Structure formats: C-alpha cells, structure tokens
Amino acid sequence: MPKNGGGTAAEASDDDFPIVIATMPATNRQRRMALRIIIVLFAVALVIAPFAHVQMSRIDNFIPVLQTVLSVADLVTATLLLVQYSAQPQPALLLLASGYIFSGSFAFLQTLAFPGAYAPAGLIGDGTNSAAWFFVLWHTGFLGSVLFYGLLKDENRSSASPRGSTGTMVGTTIALALLAIVGLSVVVTSGVRYLPQFYLDNVTLQTRLGNQTNLALCFLAMLALLVLFSRWRTVLDLWLMVVLMAWIPNFLVAAVASSVRFSLGWYAARGFALAASCMLLGVLLTEMTFLYSRLASALTLQRRERSNRLMSVEIATAAMAHELRTPLGAIALNASTALRQIRANPPRLEDLDAVLEDIEASSHRAGAVISSIRALSAKAPADRKTMTSIEDVARQALSLVRHDLQVNEISVVTKFQSDLPRLNADTMQLQQAILNLVVNAIEAMSSMTPNARLLHLATRLEGDSIVLLSIQDSGSGMLFEAQHRIFEPFFTTKAAGMGLGLAICRTIIEDHGGKLRLARSDYRGSIFEITLPAGG
Numbered sequence: 001m002p003k004n005g006g007g008t009a010a011e012a013s014d015d016d017f018p019i020v021i022a023t024m025p026a027t028n029r030q031r032r033m034a035l036r037i038i039i040v041l042f043a044v045a046l047v048i049a050p051f052a053h054v055q056m057s058r059i060d061n062f063i064p065v066l067q068t069v070l071s072v073a074d075l076v077t078a079t080l081l082l083v084q085y086s087a088q089p090q091p092a093l094l095l096l097a098s099g100y101i102f103s104g105s106f107a108f109l110q111t112l113a114f115p116g117a118y119a120p121a122g123l124i125g126d127g128t129n130s131a132a133w134f135f136v137l138w139h140t141g142f143l144g145s146v147l148f149y150g151l152l153k154d155e156n157r158s159s160a161s162p163r164g165s166t167g168t169m170v171g172t173t174i175a176l177a178l179l180a181i182v183g184l185s186v187v188v189t190s191g192v193r194y195l196p197q198f199y200l201d202n203v204t205l206q207t208r209l210g211n212q213t214n215l216a217l218c219f220l221a222m223l224a225l226l227v228l229f230s231r232w233r234t235v236l237d238l239w240l241m242v243v244l245m246a247w248i249p250n251f252l253v254a255a256v257a258s259s260v261r262f263s264l265g266w267y268a269a270r271g272f273a274l275a276a277s278c279m280l281l282g283v284l285l286t287e288m289t290f291l292y293s294r295l296a297s298a299l300t301l302q303r304r305e306r307s308n309r310l311m312s313v314e315i316a317t318a319a320m321a322h323e324l325r326t327p328l329g330a331i332a333l334n335a336s337t338a339l340r341q342i343r344a345n346p347p348r349l350e351d352l353d354a355v356l357e358d359i360e361a362s363s364h365r366a367g368a369v370i371s372s373i374r375a376l377s378a379k380a381p382a383d384r385k386t387m388t389s390i391e392d393v394a395r396q397a398l399s400l401v402r403h404d405l406q407v408n409e410i411s412v413v414t415k416f417q418s419d420l421p422r423l424n425a426d427t428m429q430l431q432q433a434i435l436n437l438v439v440n441a442i443e444a445m446s447s448m449t450p451n452a453r454l455l456h457l458a459t460r461l462e463g464d465s466i467v468l469l470s471i472q473d474s475g476s477g478m479l480f481e482a483q484h485r486i487f488e489p490f491f492t493t494k495a496a497g498m499g500l501g502l503a504i505c506r507t508i509i510e511d512h513g514g515k516l517r518l519a520r521s522d523y524r525g526s527i528f529e530i531t532l533p534a535g536g
Contacts, residue, residue, distance in 0.1 A: 020084045021235040021287045022093055022153075030235060034242045041275070045249035045268075052265025059262070060116040066270055067111040070277045074104030077281045080288070082173070086166045092153040094173045096240075099145025101177040103277070106138035109185055125189045132198035133188035136213055139247070143220045146240055150227035153237075218251035239283045246276035327366040334359045388427050390467050390532065391416040394457055397434040404442055409450035415458040420467055421534030425512050433505040433516070437471045437528050440501070444475030444526060465534040470519065470527055477521040486518055 078100035085093040111117050113125035113134055121127030125134075188195065198210040225244040228237055250272040338355045341348045398405075398412065405412060423430075438455070445453045456472040478486065482493050487506050502516075509516040514532035521527070 020088045020291075021284065022084050022090055023088060024235045024287070025233060026235050026238040030238060034238055037242055037279075038245045041246050041249060041272070045252070045272070048264065048268045052263060052268065054264045056262055056264055056267060058116070062267070062270070063114050063117045064111050066274055067107045070274050071104045071108040071111070073274075073277045073281050074100045074107065077277075077284060078104060080281070080284045082170050084284075085170065089166050089169070090153070091169075092149045094169065095145050095152065096149040098173055098177045099142045099149075101174065102141030102145065102181065103138055105178075105181045106134050106141065107277075109181075110134035110138060113189070124185075126192050128199050129195065129197050130189050130192045132210065133192060133195060134185075136217075137184055137188065139217050139251075140220070143217065143224055143244075143247070146244065147220070147224040147227060149240070150224060150231055150237075154231060214251045218248055221247050221251065235283070235287060239280050243276050243279050246272055246279060250276070327362040330362040331359050331366070334362070385424050385426050387422045387424055387535075388430075389422055390420060390430075390459055390469050393425075393427060393431050394434055394459070394469060397431050397438055398457070400431075400435060401438055401442065404439075405455070408442055408446065408453065410442060410445060410453040410455050413454065413456045415456070417458075417460045420459055420461055421465065423467060423512075423532050424535050425532070429508045430512065433508045433530070434469070434471070436501050436505050437530075441471060441473035441475070441526070444473045448475060462531065467532050467534055469530045469532075471530075472525060472527040474525040477523055477526055483518055483521050487516070 078097045081093055081097040081100060085097065109124070110131050113122040113127075113130040115122050115127050115131065122131060125131060196209050197207055198213070199207070221244050225241055225248075228241050228244070232238060232241060250269040334355045338352060338359070341352055341355070394414075394416070398414075404410075441455055445455075452474055454474040456470075458470050458472075460468050462468050478493060486493075487502050506516045509530055509532070512532055514530060516528065516530050519527040519529045
C-alpha cells in the first residue's frame with residue numbers, strides 16, 4: 001500500500017486516506033436510527049423501573065457469560081478504534097480506545113472478583129467489595145475517556161502530525177493502559193480493606209456510598225453526553241451519544257430503583273450494559289463493511305479508467321504502427337532494389353529514377369500519417385485547458401495505479417512543495433503523461449526485492465515560474481547507450497514494447513510549453529523530470 005513519507009515529506013490531506021467514521025458526517029438515516037434506539041432504551045427502562053426491586057432467582061452463570069461477551073465486545077471495539085487511528089491519526093481516538101480497553105479489562109476482572117461467578121468468593125479480591133470497585137473503575141475509566149474525547153476531538157484536525165509513527169503511538173497507548181489497569185487492580189484487590197465499602201456481604205443492599213456512586217457515574221455520563229451533544233458532527237460522535245444514553249438507565253436503575261444484586265433491576269442494568277458495549281462495535285463493523293464495499297467499487301472504477309486511458313495510447317500507437325507499416329515497407333523494398341541496381345556490374349540506372357520517386361512518395365505518406373495522428377493529441381483546445389495543480393494531477397495518477405503499487409509491494413514517498421503556482425493545462429493529457437512514467441517506474445522495479453521498491457515523487461519551484469515534478473524509481477537503471485535514445489519513437493528497452501510511450505509523453509509535455517528529460521539513470525534507479533511553465 002502506498003505510504004506517505006515521514007520527515008520532510010508533505011503530509012497528505014484527509015482525502016488521500018480511506019474515510020473513517022471518526023470524520024464521516026452523520027446522515028439523516030443514521031440520526032433517525034439512533035433516535036429510535038434511544039426511544040426503545042428509555043421505554044424499556046420505564047417499563048422495568050416499577051418492578052426493579054423484585055428479587056429474582058440467583059443465576060451464578062449470568063455474570064461470567066454476560067460480562068465475558070461484554071469484555072470481548074469492548075476489546076474488539078478498542079482494536080477497531082486503533083485501526084481507525086492508524087488510517088487517520090487523531091489523538092482523541094487513542095483516548096477513546098483507551099477507555100474501551102479499560103472497560104473490557106475491568107469488566108472481565110470484575111467477573112473474576114464477583115462472588116459466585118467462578119468461585120463462591122470470587123477468584124480475586126475480598127469476595128465482597130472488590131467486584132464493586134472494579135465496577136467503579138470500569139465505568140469511571142470509560143466515561144472519562146468519552147468526556148476527554150469530546151473535549152479534544154476538534155483540536156486534532158488543526159494540530160501538527162503526531163510524534164512518532166502510528167504504530168509507536170498505538171503501542172504506547174496500549175502499554176500505558178495496561179500499566180494503569182494492573183496498578184489499579186492491585187489496589188482494589190490487595191488493598192481493598194483500606195477502601196470504603198459498597199456491600200456488607202455479597203447479596204444484601206448496597207451502602208449509601210453505592211447509591212451515591214451510581215448517581216455520580218450517572219452525572220459523569222450526562223456531562224460527557226452534554227459535551228458530545230454540543231460538539232458532535234460525525235458518525236462516531238452520534239453513536240457515542242447513543243452508547244451514553246444506554247448507560248444512563250443502567251446507573252439510574254441501580255441508584256434509584258434497585259440496589260440489590262439479582263433483582264430484576266440489577267439484571268436489567270446488566271442488559272443495558274451489554275447493549276451499550278455492543279452498540280459501537282456493531283456500528284463500526286457495519287460502517288467499515290459499507291466503506292470497504294465503496295472503496296472496492298471505487299478501486300474497480302479507477303482501474304477501469306486507468307485501463308481505458310492506457311488503451312487509448314495503445315490504440316493510437318497501434319494505429320500509427322499499422323498505417324506506417326505500408327509506406328515504411330515500400331521504402332525498404334525500393335531502397336533494397338536501388339542498392340542492387342547500383343551495385344550491379346555494370347550499374348543498371350534505367351529504372352533508378354522511378355525507384356527513388358517511389359521512396360520519396362512513400363516517405364511523404366509516412367510523414368502525413370505521423371502528422372495526422374499527432375494532430376489528434378498535439379495541442380489541447382483552449383476549452384480543454386484549465387488551471388490545475390501539478391500535485392493534484394500527480395495524486396490522481398497515483399490513485400489510478402494504487403492496485404498495481406499494492407500488488408507489487410511498492411512504497412510511495414511524496415514530497416510536494418506547498419503553494420506552487422498553478423498550471424494552465426489539459427488535465428487528462430498531463431495525467432496520462434505522468435501515469436505512463438509511473439507505470440514505467442513500476443515495471444523498472446519488478447526485478448528488485450519488495451523491500452527495495454520505492455517510488456518517490458517530488459515537486460519544487462525552479463526560478464520564479466517553472467514547476468518541476470520528479471519521478472524516481474529504485475530499479476537497476478538503463479544502459480548508457482539506451483539513455484540517449486529513450487525518447488526516440490520506436491526505440492524500446494522492453495521485450496514487448498512499441499517504443500512510443502515516452503515519445504508521446506515528451507510530445508504532450510512540449511505541447512504544454514514544458515520539457516521532459518531523463519535526469520539520472522544508474523544502479524540507484526532512474527529519475528525523470530517534468531518542467532512546466534506556471535500559468536501555461
């Protein structure tokens with residue numbers, strides 16, 4: 001897959017990356033769906049609330065099964081958010097992913113500490129309050145991360161690029177999250193006797209602190225919801241608000257209607273927790289599948305467009321070859337006849353005038369063929385020329401060969417100088433010339449090992465009004481003898497080439513008032529340079 005270079009390489013705009021839900025605006029359909037889900041959640045909460053205190057049968061397997069599913073859902077969601085960050089780095093996504101890592105990890109740890117889940121007094125902790133403290137850490141970490149995501153998300157778009165590679169940032173985030181989880185887990189297991197108590201035993205009513213904590217978590221969820229509501233605009237923002245709306249009934253039921261384990265309200269609260277955890281995961285999977293299908297369709301269209309453009313060149317060169325074959329054959333035959341007559345002893349000169357006239361006529365026919373074909377693409381009509389950016393044209397050409405770059409495992413580094421003057425050019429013709437040079441570069445690197453295949457495109461301003469684009473490959477270069485003839489029509493270094501691609505490219509560039517030259521070709525690869533006057 002093409003990669004932007006680091007360091008001095010220009011940062012690509014958002015449009016150069018696959019769209020992610022962290023930047024996609026929410027549609028009306030998504031808003032309506034989110035509203036329906038919120039209405040259903042609160043309707044269920046209202047129906048359950050009057051009966052929340054009703055004591056139900058104790059099902060010891062309920063917590064292990066439900067919270068294991070919940071934990072897996074949260075950790076998968078965290079993974080997908082880190083993937084989103086890798087595609088489009090925004091530091092706020094790291095905060096949100098950390099929240100889901102906290103949520104999934106503490107949910108599972110609470111299962112290990114919960115009395116009756118895997119052991120009568122739990123596998124870890126004191127068997128009474130450790131599970132409650134894991135519950136507090138679970139929700140405080142998650143809600144806090146959502147709150148900070150809402151506060152920081154809008155600052156990411158204008159900020160500088162993240163320090164270090166995305167892989168380093170992701171690894172650091174995971175390491176810090178796990179370090180915090182381990183430290184806090186030690187506190188609420190080994191040191192739980194020094195912490196305030198939520199339960200006096202494993203099934204009786206919570207202490208007053210338990211109700212107050214649930215109300216505090218509800219307040220934190222509402223604060224995060226308010227921040228997101230005041231700043232939301234993307235698909236991710238929308239569904240995070242739905243997730244928060246799913247958590248709020250959980251806290252209200254636990255704090256107001258029922259604080260007894262294994263009551264109807266207690267079971268319902270865990271159901272809301274499961275719905276909240278699976279909500280964003282379902283949206284991520286759905287939207288990423290939808291985006292993948294769109295990108296696959298776009299790639300198919302780009303490949304078809306590229307094939308059509310290359311086919312137009314092939315058709316033109318094939319037509320030229322076909323039309324030239326007859327006059328060139330006649331020239332060769334007549335020249336051979338003339339040589340035999342001159343070399344005869346004695347020379348036979350009686351028909352030499354007619355033979356030479358035939359050669360002259362055939363050469364005129366060949367010239368006419370070349371002129372007629374060249375006229376088809378010699379100069380773009382004025383109405384086809386527009387003001388365009390050389391960077392935009394180069395990026396479009398790269399997008400047309402994205403599949404070839406991926407298949408051939410070629411890395412792409414772009415170093416585009418900002419604020420270059422615009423060109424008055426036929427975008428399609430200029431793109432065709434650049435596309436042909438890029439395709440040649442890909443073919444030149446086919447014999448290299450994958451890790452040595454590097455395509456480098458750069459732009460800069462020469463003087464006051466000359467825009468330069470360089471295309472550099474890391475192939476083995478061309479023979480010295482070939483370098484001086486590379487732009488000659490019908491000269492080729494390819495076994496199946498026709499020798500017209502570079503000649504046509506040079507013609508296109510020259511018809512735009514520019515120049516195409518081979519700047520260097522050696523064991524380090526080849527560099528082709530296009531210079532064009534600003535403004536056409």
